[in-house]
Amino acid sequence: MTSLSLDLTLPLDRFDLVVGWGSDATALGIFGPSGAGKTSLLEAIAGLRPEARGEIRVHGRTWLDSSRGICLPPERRGVGYVPQDGRLFPHRTVLGNVLAGRRRAERTSARRLSPDRVLDVLELTGREQADVGSLSGGERQRVALARALCSGPELLLLDEPLAGLDLPLRRRVMPYLIRVQREFSVPSLYVSHDATEVRLLAREAIVLDAGRVIARGLPDELLTATTVLPLAWAEGFENLLRGGVVDAGGGTAVVEIEPGLRFTVPGHGLQPGGLAAVALGADEIILAVEPPAGLSAQNILPGRVSGFRAPTPVGDSDNVPVLVVVSLGYRAAPVLVAITAQSRRRLALAPGSPVHLIFKVQSCRAVTVG
Amino acid sequence: MIASPLGPLLLSLKVALWATLLILPPGILLGLLVARRDFPGKSLVETVLTLPLVLPPTAVGYLLLRLLSRDALLGPEVLGFDLDLLLTWKGAVLASAIMSLPLVSRTARVAFEEVDPRLEAMARTLGLGPFRTFTAVTLPLARRGLLAAAVLGFSRALGEFGATIIVAGNIPGRTQTLALAIFSDMQVGRDPEALRLVAITVVLAFAAVWTVELLLRRRRPGPRAT
Numbered sequence: 001m002t003s004l005s006l007d008l009t010l011p012l013d014r015f016d017l018v019v020g021w022g023s024d025a026t027a028l029g030i031f032g033p034s035g036a037g038k039t040s041l042l043e044a045i046a047g048l049r050p051e052a053r054g055e056i057r058v059h060g061r062t063w064l065d066s067s068r069g070i071c072l073p074p075e076r077r078g079v080g081y082v083p084q085d086g087r088l089f090p091h092r093t094v095l096g097n098v099l100a101g102r103r104r105a106e107r108t109s110a111r112r113l114s115p116d117r118v119l120d121v122l123e124l125t126g127r128e129q130a131d132v133g134s135l136s137g138g139e140r141q142r143v144a145l146a147r148a149l150c151s152g153p154e155l156l157l158l159d160e161p162l163a164g165l166d167l168p169l170r171r172r173v174m175p176y177l178i179r180v181q182r183e184f185s186v187p188s189l190y191v192s193h194d195a196t197e198v199r200l201l202a203r204e205a206i207v208l209d210a211g212r213v214i215a216r217g218l219p220d221e222l223l224t225a226t227t228v229l230p231l232a233w234a235e236g237f238e239n240l241l242r243g244g245v246v247d248a249g250g251g252t253a254v255v256e257i258e259p260g261l262r263f264t265v266p267g268h269g270l271q272p273g274g275l276a277a278v279a280l281g282a283d284e285i286i287l288a289v290e291p292p293a294g295l296s297a298q299n300i301l302p303g304r305v306s307g308f309r310a311p312t313p314v315g316d317s318d319n320v321p322v323l324v325v326v327s328l329g330y331r332a333a334p335v336l337v338a339i340t341a342q343s344r345r346r347l348a349l350a351p352g353s354p355v356h357l358i359f360k361v362q363s364c365r366a367v368t369v370g
Numbered sequence: 371m372i373a374s375p376l377g378p379l380l381l382s383l384k385v386a387l388w389a390t391l392l393i394l395p396p397g398i399l400l401g402l403l404v405a406r407r408d409f410p411g412k413s414l415v416e417t418v419l420t421l422p423l424v425l426p427p428t429a430v431g432y433l434l435l436r437l438l439s440r441d442a443l444l445g446p447e448v449l450g451f452d453l454d455l456l457l458t459w460k461g462a463v464l465a466s467a468i469m470s471l472p473l474v475s476r477t478a479r480v481a482f483e484e485v486d487p488r489l490e491a492m493a494r495t496l497g498l499g500p501f502r503t504f505t506a507v508t509l510p511l512a513r514r515g516l517l518a519a520a521v522l523g524f525s526r527a528l529g530e531f532g533a534t535i536i537v538a539g540n541i542p543g544r545t546q547t548l549a550l551a552i553f554s555d556m557q558v559g560r561d562p563e564a565l566r567l568v569a570i571t572v573v574l575a576f577a578a579v580w581t582v583e584l585l586l587r588r589r590r591p592g593p594r595a596t
Contacts, residue, residue, distance in 0.1 A: 048491050074494035081495040087488055091510045100506075104497025151496045 003187050004028060004155065008054040008064075010037075010044050017041060017211040026187040029202025029219055031195050033231055037211040038191045039084075042157045045189070046081050047074035058155050059187070078108065080148030080186070084160040086140040088132045094143050095128035101151025108152045113184055118146045121183050122176055138169045142176055149184060156188035162197060174367050175269060177201055182370070195223050196238045196279045200369065207231065220333065224309065229323075233311035237282045237323070239335045242369070245274045252361060258329045263299040265364040275370035282323060282338040284363035288356040289347050297360045303328045303335065305353040308344070318342035326355060375567055377543060378551040385459060385534075385547055386527035389466035393474055394520055400471075401478025401519070406487075423472040427532025431465055434537050455537065462538035462545050466527035474523040481515020482508065518585045525578035529571065 005022040017037040032038050044052035047063065050071065056064040063072045080101075088097050098115055105112050119125050122142045127135075135143065141161050148156055161177070162170045178200065181188065190201040198205050199219040207215040207228045214227045220240065223232040243257035253267035255276050265278050292300060309323040320341045325334045335357060349355070403409075404416055422430050437444045438455055446452040455461035485508050493503040509516075531549040538545040540554060548571050555564035 046495050048495070073499075074491065075497045075499050077495070078497075079495050081492065083488075083492075087492045089489060089493075089507060100493065100498075101496030107497075147496065 003059055004189065005055070005057040006045070008041070008044055008052055008056065010040055010049055010052045012037060012040055012211065015211040017044075019206075019208070019213055021206055021213060021216065023204050025202075025204035026185065027181060027201060027203045028187075028189045029198035029205035030189065030191045030208055031198045031205055031219075031223070031228075031232075032191075032193060032208035033235065034193055036193075036208040038193075038208055039159055041208070042081070042159050042189070042191055045077075045155075046079045046157055047072060047077045061154070075104070078104070078152065078154040080151055080153030080156045082141070082144045082148050082156065082158045082161045084163050086144035086164075088135075088140060088143055088147075090132060092132065093128065094124060094130045094132060094135070097132060097143055098124075098128075098146045098150050100147055105150055105152030112152055113149055113186075115146075115150045118149045118184075121179055122146050136169075137165050138173050141165065141173055145176070145180065149180065149186065153186060156186050158188060158190045158201075160192050160194075162194070163192070171268075171365060171367065174200065178367065178369055193235055195219075195232050195235060196240055199223070199240050200277055200367065224336070229309060229311050230313075233321075233323075237311065237336060237338070238279045239282060239285075239333075241278045241280060241332070241335070243276060243278070243332075245270045245272050245276050245368075248272050253366065255366065257332045261301060261329045261332060263301060263359075263364075264361050265366040266361060267366075269368050270366060271368070274368050276366050277369045279365040279367075280335075280359060280363060282336045284359055285335070285337045286358040287324060287326075287337050287339060287343075287347065287349075288358055289349075289353065290356075292356060292358055295358060297358050299357075299359045299361065299364075301328055301357045303355055303357055305349055305351055305355055306334060307351055308349075309336070311338075324349060324355075326357060328357075375548075375551070375563070375570060378546055378548045378567065379570060381459065381545075382528055382547040382549070385462045385466055386524050388460075388463040389470055389527035389530075390474075390520055390524045392463060393467040393470050393523055397471055397474030397519065397523065398478045398516060400475040401480075402482050404475070405479045405482035419475050420472050422469050427469060427530065428536060430468060431533030431536030434461075434465060434468065434533065438537070457539045457541065457545065459538065459545055462530075462534045462547060465533035465537040466530040469530050469533050470523040470526040473526050474519045477519035477522055478512075478516055481512040481519065484515060485511045514585045518582045521578050521582050521585070525575060525582075528574060528578075 003024055003026055006019050008019045010017040017040055019041055030038050040049065043049045045056055052064065053066045054064065062070055063077050064070060089100060122145060124142055124146060162173055165173060190198060192198050202219050205219040205222055206213045207222060209231060215222055215225050222228055241257050243255040245253050246256045246262065247254040248267050248270050251267050252264050253270040254262050254264055255278055256262045270276055303326040305324055306327045307325040309325060311321055311323050318341055321338050322341050322344050324337045324339060326337055327334050337357065400419060404412065436442055438453065439445050441447045444453060455464055490503050490507055493507045498506060529549055534547065535550060540546055540550045548567055552564050552567045555567065
C-alpha cells in the first residue's frame, strides 16, 4: 500500500507550493534550501493550512480531498509533528508533554507505543518530572520527539529537528533519530536543508526548490543529479561513506567501506561490528597524484578519477570549483572532491587518472546506523 | 456618633464579588473572540466594549435606568416579571459589572494574545479537539492574565460610583457602598468618617493593583536562549 500520496497546491507569499508525490517507502525525506516551502508543506500535511487544496492520502486513509470536500482537522489526521523549535508546552513537565497526545494513542490501537519504552530509548528516563524550561536544546528535541511518538501517529513529520542545535549537539541527537526509526518503525517524513541528514534518515526523497519538486528518488543518488547539485553544493556538499566498524578504541574507530579500504574516524558511539555512516565534506579532501608520504593526515585512500561535475554555472576564473568524481575499490559509492579549475589543470586530471584521497580523522563525522 | 464603616465595606465587597462573577464569563469570551477570531464588525464590537471606559459613568447609569424602567426593554411590562434591580444591591451589581467589562475583556484579550497559537496548533496535531485544546493549553497558559482580569474587574467594581448611584440609589444599609458612603459623609461634613472610608478604599485598591502587578510580572520568565 502506498504509504504517502500527495497532490497538493498551497498559495504562499512568494510562490505557489505545488507538490505531487507518492511513495511506498516508510522513511521519506524532503531536501531543499531555506524558503523552499518545506515547512509549509509539512503544515499542510498536518492539517494546519486550511487553504491547502488537492489530495493527501496516508496508508489508504484520505486526509484531504478538496474535490470531495474532505478536509480532516489536525486532531483526526494522526501526525506526530516535531518542529524545529520543539514547541513544548511550557506549563507542563517533561512527562506532561510526552503524555499530551496519550488519549489518541489509546483510541487508536494500531500504533501504541509504551511511553516508558520511548523515554528509555530517548534516554529521558529520570527526567519525567523536570520543568521543560530547565532542559537543554538536545533534551527539548528528544522530548518533542517522545511526545510525537506517544501520540499514536500514523506518520511522523520531522521538520528540521536538528537545525536549532549546534554541531556537536546535532551529532549527539542524530543517533536518537536513527534509533527511533529502527526501534519503532513509525513511518516518517524527514525535512531538512542538510542533505546528509536526509540521506541518513530517508529511503526515498524529493528535492523541493521554490515550491516545486525538482527531483525525486534515492537520497544517495538524488543529490548528484544535475538539477540538484548546485543546491547541494550551496548547502555544503558532503560525501556519505557507509561501512562496517572493524575496530574502535582510544577515541577513534576504523571503518571499512569494502575489503581493504579502511580509514580512521572519531570514535564516539561506534562499536566494532556495527554499521557506520561517515560524512566527509567535499572540500575537506586533498587530492594527490603521487602516493603521498610524511603527512600528519591519517587517511590516505587510493582511487581513480571517473569524471567531473560543475557545481556552479561555468565561468572562466581559475577559482571556479570543480567536483572530481573519484571511484574507490569495486563497490563503494564514488566520492566527490572539490578542487579549483586551476588545480585540475595543474594536476592534469582526466578520467582514469589514479589519485589518492587525503583527509584528516577530525574531518569525518561518523554516526552509528546499525 | 460615628457610623461603623463595616456595613458599606461588606456591601462593597459583596457587590464587587458578584459583579466580577457576573462579568467574568462574558468578559473572557469576548476577550477570546477579539483575540482569536476575525469577523465582520470586529472593530465595532471592540469600540462598544470600550465605551464604558470612556463614557461618563452617569451616562451608562442613566441608560441602564431607562432600560430597566417600567415600559422599557428590560422593564416588568415587557418581560412579564420584575427584575427588581432598581434601588437594590443587585442593581449595584449590574451597574458595576457593566463598568468593569472593558477592563476585564481587554485584559483577557491581552492574556489570550500572549498565548502562542503555534502551541495550540501543536495540541491539535496531538489529537486534542478545539475544546480540549482550549482547556488543556490556552486556559492554563493564559491563567495569570485571566486572574489579573478578574482582580482588575473586582477593583473597578469596588470603586464604581456614577452608574451605581443612578441605578441603585444611595440608601444607607441597602445600597450604600464605600464609594457612595464617602460621598454622603462628605456632603454632610463628616470628615473623620469620610477619611476613614477613604483609607479603607486606598488599602483595598493598593492590594488589588499590587496583586495584578505580581501576576503580570511573574507571567514573563527570564528570556531563554533558543
